[in-house]
Amino acid sequence: MPLLKSGAIVTDNFVDVSADSSIPDSGSIIVSLEQWLANLDALIARREPIGIRLRSDQHPEVIADDLDHFSVIALEFPIFKDGRAYSYARLLRERWGYAAELRAVGDVLLEQLHFMQRVGFDAFELKSADPVSDWLTASGEFSAWYQATGDGRVPARALRHQT
Amino acid sequence: MPETMYRYDEFDHALVSERIAQFRRQVDRRLKGELDEEQFRLLRLMNGLYLQLHAYMLRINVPYGTLSSRQLRRLAHIARTYDRSFGHFTTRQNLQLNWIRLHQVPDLLAELAEVDMNAMQSSGNCVRNITSDHYAGRIREEIADPRPWCELIRQWSILHPEFSYLPRKFKIAVTASPRDRAAVRVHDIGLHMKRNTSGEIGFEVVVGGGLGRMPFIGKTIREFLPTADLLSYLEAILRVYNLGGRRDNIHRARIKVQVNAVGEEKFRELVEKEWAEIKASPLLAVPEAEVARIHAYFADPSYETLADETSSLAALGQREPAFGRWLATNTVEHRKSGYIIVNVPLKTPGCVPGDATSAQMDAVADLADRYSFGELRISHRQNLVLVDVRQKDIHVLWQELVRLDLAAANTGLITDMIACPGLDYCALANARSISVAQAIATRFADESEAAAIGNLTINISGCMNACGHHHVGHIGILGVEKNGQEFYQLTLGGSSAEDTSLGDRLGPGVAAHEVPDLIGRVVDHYKAVRHKGERFLDTYRRVGMDEFKTAAYGDKTADKKKEIA
Numbered sequence: 001m002p003l004l005k006s007g008a009i010v011t012d013n014f015v016d017v018s019a020d021s022s023i024p025d026s027g028s029i030i031v032s033l034e035q036w037l038a039n040l041d042a043l044i045a046r047r048e049p050i051g052i053r054l055r056s057d058q059h060p061e062v063i064a065d066d067l068d069h070f071s072v073i074a075l076e077f078p079i080f081k082d083g084r085a086y087s088y089a090r091l092l093r094e095r096w097g098y099a100a101e102l103r104a105v106g107d108v109l110l111e112q113l114h115f116m117q118r119v120g121f122d123a124f125e126l127k128s129a130d131p132v133s134d135w136l137t138a139s140g141e142f143s144a145w146y147q148a149t150g151d152g153r154v155p156a157r158a159l160r161h162q163t
Numbered sequence: 164m165p166e167t168m169y170r171y172d173e174f175d176h177a178l179v180s181e182r183i184a185q186f187r188r189q190v191d192r193r194l195k196g197e198l199d200e201e202q203f204r205l206l207r208l209m210n211g212l213y214l215q216l217h218a219y220m221l222r223i224n225v226p227y228g229t230l231s232s233r234q235l236r237r238l239a240h241i242a243r244t245y246d247r248s249f250g251h252f253t254t255r256q257n258l259q260l261n262w263i264r265l266h267q268v269p270d271l272l273a274e275l276a277e278v279d280m281n282a283m284q285s286s287g288n289c290v291r292n293i294t295s296d297h298y299a300g301r302i303r304e305e306i307a308d309p310r311p312w313c314e315l316i317r318q319w320s321i322l323h324p325e326f327s328y329l330p331r332k333f334k335i336a337v338t339a340s341p342r343d344r345a346a347v348r349v350h351d352i353g354l355h356m357k358r359n360t361s362g363e364i365g366f367e368v369v370v371g372g373g374l375g376r377m378p379f380i381g382k383t384i385r386e387f388l389p390t391a392d393l394l395s396y397l398e399a400i401l402r403v404y405n406l407g408g409r410r411d412n413i414h415r416a417r418i419k420v421q422v423n424a425v426g427e428e429k430f431r432e433l434v435e436k437e438w439a440e441i442k443a444s445p446l447l448a449v450p451e452a453e454v455a456r457i458h459a460y461f462a463d464p465s466y467e468t469l470a471d472e473t474s475s476l477a478a479l480g481q482r483e484p485a486f487g488r489w490l491a492t493n494t495v496e497h498r499k500s501g502y503i504i505v506n507v508p509l510k511t512p513g514c515v516p517g518d519a520t521s522a523q524m525d526a527v528a529d530l531a532d533r534y535s536f537g538e539l540r541i542s543h544r545q546n547l548v549l550v551d552v553r554q555k556d557i558h559v560l561w562q563e564l565v566r567l568d569l570a571a572a573n574t575g576l577i578t579d580m581i582a583c584p585g586l587d588y589c590a591l592a593n594a595r596s597i598s599v600a601q602a603i604a605t606r607f608a609d610e611s612e613a614a615a616i617g618n619l620t621i622n623i624s625g626c627m628n629a630c631g632h633h634h635v636g637h638i639g640i641l642g643v644e645k646n647g648q649e650f651y652q653l654t655l656g657g658s659s660a661e662d663t664s665l666g667d668r669l670g671p672g673v674a675a676h677e678v679p680d681l682i683g684r685v686v687d688h689y690k691a692v693r694h695k696g697e698r699f700l701d702t703y704r705r706v707g708m709d710e711f712k713t714a715a716y717g718d719k720t721a722d723k724k725k726e727i728a
Contacts, residue, residue: 060405080203081288083328087405095440111189111206117343118324141185144177146318148446149325155172157318157453 001163002132004124014072018053030074044069053105056084056107060092067098077106086119093120099104113138118149167538168229169314169460171279179276182283185209194266209289211282212268216590219263223275225259225541226254227295227313232528233535237278239524245271248521252509254581254632255334256294256541257285262587266533283321288329290320294336296344297542300461301550303498306362307356309339309457311608311727312393315449319394326401330408331416346543346659348372348381349635352400352420356386370400370430371422374534376630378665379419384431387544395447464551471503472554481556486561488614496564501556506574507547507564513605515597516582517545526567534560534592544581546574564598576613577621578604581632585625586644593623594642594649599623606679616686620698635659639666640684651678655685655711656703667708670716688714
């Protein structure tokens with residue numbers, strides 16, 4: 001699946017092994033929460049970057065103390081209308097200060113891109129045929145917004161009073 | 164646009180027009196077949212567009228029920244141009260158009276945006292139209308005008324990046340009067356403005372009320388929330404719900420189910436814990452200048468200094484009984500001397516409750532311009548309200564309303580029914596609502612009989628989803644389907660006011676044609692046993708169900724016994 005980051009298709013350097021029964025000895029990998037908890041010491045001891053993939057029923061609170069170990073956190077949308085990961089993303093960015101890649105995976109659609117960007121996702125596994133043009137459309141769709149999030153964009157209620 | 168309500172500025176306009184452009188693209192993709200109905204469904208719902216039994220239905224927000232004459236005229240024009248020249252006002256202060264063609268919706272939305280209106284989030288699993296007291300800003304008893312706060316919440320809720328894919332729809336209502344006309348205890352969040360002991364204004368926060376298949380009365384999780392904390396507290400509640408509400412079963416996904424599953428105490432703890440984390444966040448701070456900016460839009464119209472004419476109006480009402488009845492039922496005291504609030508019921512016997520034709524909308528808009536500073540309200544009981552009428556104009560206004568057939572003297576009376584669209588329009592309904600409402604209206608068409616019965620609300624829903632709020636009608640009617648037949652079950656003793664209660668089941672369901680007489684027997688019993696000046700609801704609460712049940716079904720039971728004998 002194409003990985004979209006900063007408006008371009010990028011090479012995914014990570015191998016997602018979260019659904020596999022064993023963990024390869026080397027390489028940059030994305031593991032499941034279960035794999036992470038079961039192999040904590042071994043995974044921390046690895047030299048290559050490591051990522052974790054969380055299901056929408058796995059609250060990232062359980063890894064809040066481990067965030068420094070991750071180069072990628074992938075949050076899953078099992079179906080686009082399951083909106084829990086929007087809250088998880090904000091907690092990771094705004095409350096626990098996670099600064100590395102936050103990847104949206106699963107049922108990620110064009111229509112959700114604007115919201116996903118605003119809550120802190122910066123990488124997207126898109127299923128669409130032309131993800132770059134989707135990205136450009138979705139990124140430019142709105143020039144005004146009412147809410148402030150950790151992305152730093154200033155909401156209308158503050159812009160109205162800036163001189 | 165009158166200077167007395169919110170008007171879009173450049174930011175509001177940008178957001179709404181960009182949303183329309185986005186939806187125009189989505190409609191194009193759907194029409195070209197690039198999106199299938201399943202993918203398109205949620206996108207159109209978030210823009211207020213349903214697919215009903217016969218056609219698309221568009222639900223247009225009237226934020227907190229406040230409407231200008233210019234906006235009402237535009238709604239009339241839209242109904243005429245894009246629909247069949249009528250619309251249906253709903254219990255959530257929306258207007259529904261029932262015969263919409265998909266390819267025209269973006270143009271329709273653009274016409275709405277020109278008068279600062281939209282249909283965003285009138286459907287979908289997101290925060291819906293913020294509703295309020297239809298007398299807000301005009302009634303003497305209120306402690307503040309709730310509408311500026313409604314507007315602040317409206318803006319916070321629109322295209323919220325975190326809360327646009329909630330487990331289920333989310334309804335917020337705000338009132339600032341001791342008497343609750345906004346049904347705040349049957350909303351996902353109800354905000355009841357109050358003063359604390361220091362005299363400051365804030366909100367009592369009620370969570371987890373709702374009707375539908377599992378009716379619940381909301382629980383107060385905070386007695387007093389300072390206004391400065393409004394957005395952070397709402398955000399805390401929504402986050403707890405977004406993360407903890409059930410997503411495995413659509414019928415268990417509302418916040419009321421979560422509140423009842425974890426328990427009121429625990430739910431309060433969860434919210435307070437989350438709130439403690441974000442309370443001081445600059446992301447949720449509202450600049451004081453912004454609060455002041457929004458409040459300034461809701462300035463008083465230029466009232467004249469007028470003497471109170473209540474007693475001379477009463478005398479006129481004595482001489483002209485029809486006017487007197489209307490004056491007594493349909494008008495409400497205004498906080499300004501010499502002014503009066505006028506209810507314009509969309510409940511003329513024989514008509515569909517809440518329906519208005521384009522011609523009626525235009526006519527009422529003209530009356531608003533001439534008699535009410537160009538401002539109107541939609542009530543959750545599906546009526547229009549002229550909020551700023553000079554007492555000295557009231558008799559002339561009444562005569563004009565009579566000519567328009569909009570002067571039914573029935574506000575708060577038995578024929579002022581709430582009814583959902585029912586099986587005539589709705590894809591979810593099991594039974595018709597409109598024809599039952601019409602039959603009841605015909606049965607009680609005599610205005611003096613209705614006046615003698617006094618305050619009695621009848622709410623009718625055509626299915627368990629309870630859009631007609633049957634659980635909280637003094638008399639509730641629920642349409643059900645059994646073996647292809649429509650039946651109607653009655654409940655007694657519901658209320659959506661400050662004394663919120665859910666109605667109790669009266670007895671077995673009856674066929675549509677039996678409903679008016681069943682209600683007739685209930686009403687007759689009430690009239691026989693009521694104390695002087697006692698409302699139906701209070702009589703019911705005093706005497707209880709048993710004797711009403713006997714009064715309602717007694718004959719039938721007797722007949723059955725005869726048959727057996």
